[in-house]
Amino acid sequence: MPWNLNTTHAAIGDLALLVGLRHKHFIFPLLPGGTFHTHRGILSHDELIGKPWGSQVFSHQGSPFFLLQPALADILNDLKRSTQIMYPKDIGYILTRLSVGPGQTVLEAGTGSGSMAVALAYAVGPQGRVVTYEKREEFQKLARKNLERLGLGGRVEFRLRDIIEGFDVTDADAFFLDVSNPWDYIAPVRAALKPGGFFASLLPTFNQVALLLHALRRENFAFIEVCELMLRFYKPEPTRLRPTDRMVAHTGYLIFGRRIEAGGDERSRDLLEEAAGVSAIEDLE
Numbered sequence: 001m002p003w004n005l006n007t008t009h010a011a012i013g014d015l016a017l018l019v020g021l022r023h024k025h026f027i028f029p030l031l032p033g034g035t036f037h038t039h040r041g042i043l044s045h046d047e048l049i050g051k052p053w054g055s056q057v058f059s060h061q062g063s064p065f066f067l068l069q070p071a072l073a074d075i076l077n078d079l080k081r082s083t084q085i086m087y088p089k090d091i092g093y094i095l096t097r098l099s100v101g102p103g104q105t106v107l108e109a110g111t112g113s114g115s116m117a118v119a120l121a122y123a124v125g126p127q128g129r130v131v132t133y134e135k136r137e138e139f140q141k142l143a144r145k146n147l148e149r150l151g152l153g154g155r156v157e158f159r160l161r162d163i164i165e166g167f168d169v170t171d172a173d174a175f176f177l178d179v180s181n182p183w184d185y186i187a188p189v190r191a192a193l194k195p196g197g198f199f200a201s202l203l204p205t206f207n208q209v210a211l212l213l214h215a216l217r218r219e220n221f222a223f224i225e226v227c228e229l230m231l232r233f234y235k236p237e238p239t240r241l242r243p244t245d246r247m248v249a250h251t252g253y254l255i256f257g258r259r260i261e262a263g264g265d266e267r268s269r270d271l272l273e274e275a276a277g278v279s280a281i282e283d284l285e
Ligand SMILES: C[S@@+](CC[C@H](N)C(=O)[O-])C[C@H]1O[C@@H](n2cnc3c(N)ncnc32)[C@H](O)[C@@H]1O
Pocket: 083, 084, 085, 086, 109, 110, 111, 112, 113, 114, 115, 116, 117, 133, 134, 135, 136, 139, 161, 162, 163, 164, 178, 179, 180
């Protein structure tokens, strides 16, 4: 597998991360006879192959670099993109909230550049399945390339279609809906999820969140959570520890929910009010 976190030494075909001065970093596959050109000189792949991960290596000009296995966050930050992508900050929480794990079936729309698809494919493992929908061929092509470069393409089924046509999967464990008008697709998303299945979406504005909340209530999703994650980096200097000067102030609001099977039983009125909100009670009346 090209992206291989389970070894101690760099091997032919592995995806390597080189980190030079001022955090300059490069991710590329190690090929016999290959060379890698940086503005601080050239490195021969043959000299990198066989080195323990974490080694210091030097360009032909003597500039130092560290040779490492790229982390999932490095891969996602470095991803070639033609769309807005999902970032590690939000992906990390989404994966735990959706409880994505080995062997699961997870759906996503739209595929975009494939950032979330990479993270989902990594989390479901070799026995799992990610089905991702995209209406624009050029984006799907790029996403496919991004997944294949990592050796994760085999875990992902790419569907080229407008999701207005619905989904061809049922009983999915989780659904990540990443389009600008998710409220229009909540009924088919519900049909694709297994009972109790997990739902998440990311939206950049309040206005969109409000529309999505109405649709989730209407379609019997409960345990709705809306949140926003702030990530602040610090300069890791023990004697003058302080935040870095700049931060990304906003990516999007995260919206979570679960498919519930709300019956019309009067006895569940209070619980429904708590779990699903007012409209579920109105549905009983
Ligand atoms: C923000 S991007 C998705 C980013 C992606 N999740 C990632 O992590 O890289 C939104 C994508 O949804 C696609 N899209 C929007 N509406 C769609 C629809 N109705 N059917 C299928 N794809 C759609 C767009 O073409 C775009 O590629």
